[in-house]
Amino acid sequence: MEKQIAKRLIDAVMALDPLLGEIDVAISLVSDEAERRNLALRLGEIFHQLNEGFINPVGREFPDLAERD
Numbered sequence: 391m392e393k394q395i396a397k398r399l400i401d402a403v404m405a406l407d408p409l410l411g412e413i414d415v416a417i418s419l420v421s422d423e424a425e426r427r428n429l430a431l432r433l434g435e436i437f438h439q440l441n442e443g444f445i446n447p448v449g450r451e452f453p454d455l456a457e458r459d
Contacts, residue, residue: 393455396448400455403444410436 413433420426449456 391448391451393452396452397455399444400448403440406440 410433414430417426417429417433420429445456
């Protein structure tokens with residue numbers, strides 16, 4: 391993969407972080423415990439897919455792109 395494309399991917403994935411945080415906050419407000427757990431599990435799966443599918447592969451190829459402050 392070209393580095394400029396890898397950077398775009400990382401930047402796009404990282405831009406999702408605040409939105410995923412908002413989803414997490416909304417999930418924490420769900421009163422039904424079973425529903426809240428299910429939603430939290432699904433959100434965890436999204437984080438896992440983003441890490442395993444985008445961040446880790448790009449980080450292996452371009453370690454400097456995966457470094458964040």
